[in-house]
Amino acid sequence: MHSLALSTDQIVYALKEEAFLELRLPPASTGVGISELQWGMHDHPKTPAYWAAQSWMWGLEAPGHYKLGNSLEDEIIACLLGGYGIPAEVGIAAYERIRSECDGRYEALADEGFVLDLLSRPLEVRGRKVRYRFARQKAHFLASSFQALPEIDQGLPDRALRDGIMTLKGIGPKTASWVVRNWRDSDLVAILDIHIVRACEHMGLFEPGWTVERHYLAMEEAFLAFAELIGARPSLLDSVMWNVMRELARQPVIDRRLEPTADLPLFASVN
Numbered sequence: 001m002h003s004l005a006l007s008t009d010q011i012v013y014a015l016k017e018e019a020f021l022e023l024r025l026p027p028a029s030t031g032v033g034i035s036e037l038q039w040g041m042h043d044h045p046k047t048p049a050y051w052a053a054q055s056w057m058w059g060l061e062a063p064g065h066y067k068l069g070n071s072l073e074d075e076i077i078a079c080l081l082g083g084y085g086i087p088a089e090v091g092i093a094a095y096e097r098i099r100s101e102c103d104g105r106y107e108a109l110a111d112e113g114f115v116l117d118l119l120s121r122p123l124e125v126r127g128r129k130v131r132y133r134f135a136r137q138k139a140h141f142l143a144s145s146f147q148a149l150p151e152i153d154q155g156l157p158d159r160a161l162r163d164g165i166m167t168l169k170g171i172g173p174k175t176a177s178w179v180v181r182n183w184r185d186s187d188l189v190a191i192l193d194i195h196i197v198r199a200c201e202h203m204g205l206f207e208p209g210w211t212v213e214r215h216y217l218a219m220e221e222a223f224l225a226f227a228e229l230i231g232a233r234p235s236l237l238d239s240v241m242w243n244v245m246r247e248l249a250r251q252p253v254i255d256r257r258l259e260p261t262a263d264l265p266l267f268a269s270v271n
Contacts, residue, residue, distance in 0.1 A: 009025065009026065010026070011024055011025075021060065023056045032230065033229050034203075034204070034229065046199060051232060052230040052231060056232070058239070059233065067183070067185075072183050076146075076149070077098055077109070078092070079175050079178045079182070081132075082178075084194075088246075093124065094123060098142075110147045111143060116136060120132075138170070141170030141171070145168040148167070152167075152168075158180050158188045158189060159189065162177055163176075173216045177189040177192075181235050186235060187227075188224075190234060191238050192220065196223070196238060199244075203226075205226050
């Protein structure tokens with residue numbers, strides 16, 4: 001026998017411009033449509049209902065919060081300088097320096113020495129000086145990418161543009177998807193960062209043994225199908241999962257309810 005909380009519709013409330021909006025979700029015990037996966041409680045992190053509710057609320061508050069620049073070139077700089085092994089704050093600081101120094105003169109970034117000089121200087125992050133890791137490698141990737149970028153048709157459809165960006169030095173499917181998602185607000189690609197992969201593995205969305213190195217497109221399709229089933233925009237769901245899973249990983253003890261933090265938007269969410 002299911003408890004009342006598990007067998008009744010869930011209602012999520014959000015306050016926007018002094019008005020309460022509501023999102024109605026299926027009962028926690030209802031199947032999502034993927035194997036035996038159930039919706040779960042909307043206020044329990046990592047359940048489908050939680051991801052649906054958070055994506056909806058973030059969409060109301062800041063739908064384009066993930067965009068980093070004002071051009072495709074800006075997004076390539078930002079995404080190439082971020083990623084694995086680079087704390088987000090350090091990647092953003094490096095991006096802001098390069099964007100400021102080139103001031104829209106993207107052709108300057110084809111000069112590897114110029115980029116290396118900018119990345120080799122200490123960055124100020126949260127009041128302290130830090131060095132950017134992999135400065136030489138990323139300088140090479142950036143310069144090579146901006147030498148080849150004029151050959152890519154920026155008017156291509158989202159996935160074709162992703163394929164084109166993947167031909168640039170140092171850019172694989174995750175980074176290329178990140179660029180396209182940010183620049184186009186695209187819901188046709190997924191950024192399979194480690195945080196996204198862990199969230200999806202927790203729900204059993206991926207086949208055992210799948211890896212982003214060998215099964216990126218299959219994993220992307222599974223993620224996009226899940227987003228459709230829970231009524232979430234993939235572009236927002238991806239960002240929400242990244243932020244939440246990153247924050248949960250910082251907490252030594254994880255309670256069933258996620259406490260608001262300075263890094264996450266504050267939303268009202270009640271049954």
